[in-house]
Amino acid sequence: MLEATPLTDGWTLRHEGEALPAVVPGCVHTDLMAAGVIPDPFLGRNESEVAWVGRRDWTYERDLDAASAHEQTDLVFDGLDTVAEIRLDGRLLGRVRNMHRSYRFDVTGLPGRLAVRFLSAYAEAEAVRGRLGERPAAYAEPYQYVRKMACSFGWDWGPTLVTAGIWRPVRLEHWSTARIARVRPLVTVEEGGGRVELAVDVERTRVEAPLTVEAAVGGVRARAEIDGTRGRVRLQVPDARLWWPRGYGEQPLYDVELALRGGDGEVLDVWRRRTGFRSVELDTSRDSRGTGFTLVVNGERLFARGVNWIPDDVFPSRITRARYRERLTQAADAGVDLVRVWGGGIYESEDFYDVCDELGLLVWQDFPFACAAYPEEQPLRGEVEAEARENVVRLMPHPSLVLWNGNNENLWGFRDWGWEPQLAGDSWGEGYYLGVLPRVVAESDPTRPYTAGSPWSGSWRHHPNDPAHGTHHSWEVWNREDYADYRRSVPRFVAEFGWQAPPAYATLRRALPAQELAPDSPGMLHHQKADDGNGKLERGLARHFAVPERDFDRWHYLTQVNQARAIAAGIEHWRSHWPVCAGTVVWQLNDCWPVTSWAAIDGDGREKPLYHELKRLYADRLAALRRQGDKLELALVNQSGQAWTGELELRRVSVDGRVISGSGEKFTVDRRAVAVVPVPHRLCPTGPDEFLVADAWGSPRRSEAGSAGDQRALFFPAPDREIPYPRPEFDVALAPGGITVTAHTLVRDLLLQADRLDPDARADRGLVTLLPGERVTIGVRGWKTPDAALARSALYCLEPTR
Structure with missing residues (x-):
């Protein structure tokens, strides 16, 4: 052995x-x-x-x-x-x-x-x-x-x-006679069960020694002879239970074991993995709107609720299985069902994919190419093919892995970033993305789809980042426009979009010890790596808020609000256009060090308000108000497997809390569907001192007085800097495991920054808007000495600008 x-x-x-x-x-x-x-x-x-x-x-x-x-x-x-x-x-x-x-x-x-x-x-x-x-x-x-x-x-x-x-x-590794050099598992779903085919390569010290392999999975066993250095064993698993993405079903996993035996029956080597049975397709068929990009798992078409993943530490050797589990559990708890492993990083360790298997997180795996023209000559070409063959086979057992992607932004870069004239005919990676890599995937792992890049329209007949075809990266908004412009188009699949915000206060205090915190302090600027990052933050903020001068705490709060608002604008709009748009992948879930960035979870593992906003945006059921020309509509998005029925309450409200008019009706939304409800003209706000509240209550209606509906949507017709908010008034009281806040006025975007109470403290929710008389309980863990007055000092909300 x-x-x-x-x-x-x-x-x-x-x-x-x-x-x-x-x-x-x-x-x-x-x-x-x-x-x-x-x-x-x-x-x-x-x-x-x-x-x-x-x-x-x-x-x-x-x-x-x-x-x-x-x-x-x-x-x-x-x-x-x-x-x-x-x-x-x-x-x-x-x-x-x-x-x-x-x-x-x-x-x-x-x-x-x-x-x-x-x-x-x-x-x-x-x-x-x-x-x-x-x-x-x-x-x-x-x-x-x-x-x-x-x-x-x-x-x-x-x-x-x-x-x-x-x-x-x-x-x-000490061995005799022979060892298992490679096992290539093809796991497929057939009518009545699953199928596992194991292609085995062995290395020998004795060419003439007879060898057999024995495999077992799900109580089924099979045996095959090794012919020279190769063998193949097939197993049919009747009534195999399907592995599903989270939110669509369970994640049953099966132990697969393969033993290599010598002529006397002695076990020489053993290969063990876990796998799951599921089918996966990528529907890129053409329609009247362009070219789709829809993942289909076990025959079910999905709207992918995704996040981009970067290495969780600049020093990847420090990332433990426990840390993978913590970060990926955070993703799952936020409603995420797809994690894109971005191409400027690594093929992650087995621990990463094991946790995704267990949590039902789909994995989109980039090959490691990002934002550059890559030479195709030796010594790189041979290395690229060797690494691809090794890692494709290494990761094949994992049911969570559903897509191979050739690169990040290189096809787009060739066309739009001035590369083509600079290259003057030199190689730049196209041969990898359209040649080597699809060939390796087709030969080694035909059970999974491959796409040449992200973004990619499917062929050179269309611009690589054409929103009507394939995957799209939306970066014009962050770089040059207002986040409201996300609503101007409906891409088929948004694989990258994002908005920056600084990390949590306690993270900044640890990373910048003894430094005065200011947006433009030397330490803050060093931990802002984006080109003109602070300028883009300030310009994005100024479109909606009065930018605070010399008040870091207020600037810190408002930039985090703006990040959450920006991502909400995109996801609400794109989800409401399912099935034309079939997914959003937020840039980004995590950080690799303490930095101002697009992440929802900062470099110390603390959740920004964006993280909690994702819980709402990526919930199975979402209510979103949107302007269509001079009219308002309410989109009710139901991604659950059951019809959504209930009562809808619409209220036109003044900022001082008066209900100007309202209406109610019953609604039904089919499973995996979107229903659009026109808002009557009399309920539409007529100026910056009014707004619209839409509450969708499940049926039967179960809610305590003073709380919002199961799903709530708000529409304010003007930028915050133009809204005459009242001075916020609310009470704060300790509650078991947290605090309760009761509003006496409109309190918009209330946020408890729990890490200001204690660096180890975490709140269980982010931004919340309360109408007069409403209350919210915010759970807090890791808070060693609860105190209501201290909690009030860590609460932030929008305030009058004049």
């Missing part, structure tokens, strides 16, 4: 002739921090002080005892970041240049000193650029010339911290 020995202990890192303790898996930066050589680059402006680390070569060392009674011993690295020479007692075992691959070296009977020398990724990238020529990119760093996590080199939300190290586990 194959025996594995983890190599986690005894490592040192060579620094200026000194041997520092090293943690494996890990990276140079985290080891240098632990040794006190460098400060935490996340704090203040320390990032700049540690830039030299990425320019140096580094060596990890430890003693290696490869002695074993087995016939062969392999040294196996699951991940090396990125360019390295591996030597044993000075003997070269190999050279590597790809962070996204694993590596195996025969070290049978070779004890000695193991050294893994990492060359600077900058040096490698610049050498490749020198040989292959310049290629354009969105950023000045040379990330497109090396197969490494691109955002290590910095992004418009990330620091420039170019890492090196043994970033994934390393071990010795």
